Amino acid sequence: MGLFICFEGGEGSGKSTQIRSLKRRLNQLNIPNVATREPGGTHFGNRLRKILMFSKDTLTPETELLLFNASRSHLIDTVIQPALEEGKVVLCDRFSASTLAYQGYARGVALETVKSANMIATRGIQPDLNIFLDILPEKGFQRLPPGRDRFESEDVHEFHERVRAGYLDLIDRATDDWFVIDATQTPRKIAEIVWYKVRSMLDLV
Ligand SMILES: Nc1ncnc2c1ncn2[C@@H]1O[C@H](COP(=O)(O)OP(=O)(O)O)[C@@H](O)[C@H]1O
Numbered sequence: 001m002g003l004f005i006c007f008e009g010g011e012g013s014g015k016s017t018q019i020r021s022l023k024r025r026l027n028q029l030n031i032p033n034v035a036t037r038e039p040g041g042t043h044f045g046n047r048l049r050k051i052l053m054f055s056k057d058t059l060t061p062e063t064e065l066l067l068f069n070a071s072r073s074h075l076i077d078t079v080i081q082p083a084l085e086e087g088k089v090v091l092c093d094r095f096s097a098s099t100l101a102y103q104g105y106a107r108g109v110a111l112e113t114v115k116s117a118n119m120i121a122t123r124g125i126q127p128d129l130n131i132f133l134d135i136l137p138e139k140g141f142q143r144l145p146p147g148r149d150r151f152e153s154e155d156v157h158e159f160h161e162r163v164r165a166g167y168l169d170l171i172d173r174a175t176d177d178w179f180v181i182d183a184t185q186t187p188r189k190i191a192e193i194v195w196y197k198v199r200s201m202l203d204l205v
């Protein structure tokens with residue numbers, strides 16, 4: 001099996017930036033890898049992404065939970081599981097923990113319900129490592145370009161504080177592997193910290 005690394009964190013925490021940088025490094029070393037994202041990562045998933053991020057319809061937290069997991073299920077089937085079976089490093093921009101933080105802690109769906117739905121989608125495939133890029137929501141938002149999706153439109157001090165507190169609570173109770181990085185550092189410094197950690201795990205693959 002390959003190595004499954006997920007990047008987690010709030011809006012503007014630098015997930016996409018760090019995935020690009022880690023992917024570049026893996027490519028330079030000819031380490032087979034796939035970078036993908038949630039929701040999305042496939043044609044079908046990207047159609048669901050548009051609905052989840054930009055739908056003008058009111059979506060209940062439960063509808064969101066199931067749509068995210070429909071996208072996840074398809075991504076697991078067609079991208080993540082095959083790549084891991086081929087021994088690749090899989091980098092994913094958000095995964096199950098995002099659903100716990102956003103639909104669970106922030107939207108209020110019972111955590112056990114979120115976990116059950118996540119389990120249907122993942123079939124038990126879990127990240128070998130979750131990297132949490134930690135930043136105050138207010139600071140993350142200052143980095144965002146203009147234009148807001150459904151989640152970015154939520155209140156910074158209410159909703160997004162709950163997302164961050166949710167992540168921190170998850171990490172506190174975690175039985176799986178988390179690596180927390182202060183995301184206010186420069187992109188370059190964060191990339192070094194990420195690489196130091198990932199390199200130590202690559203030796204094990
Ligand atoms: N460590 C950092 N310090 C300052 N700006 C950053 C940092 N990381 C990313 N950025 C910038 O912040 C914005 C959001 O970064 P991005 O990687 O898209 O975050 P995310 O994917 O977590 O929403 C981008 O314009 C990016 O260039």
Ligand SMILES: [Mg+2]
Nearest residue numbers: 015016017093
């Ligand atoms: Mg991003």
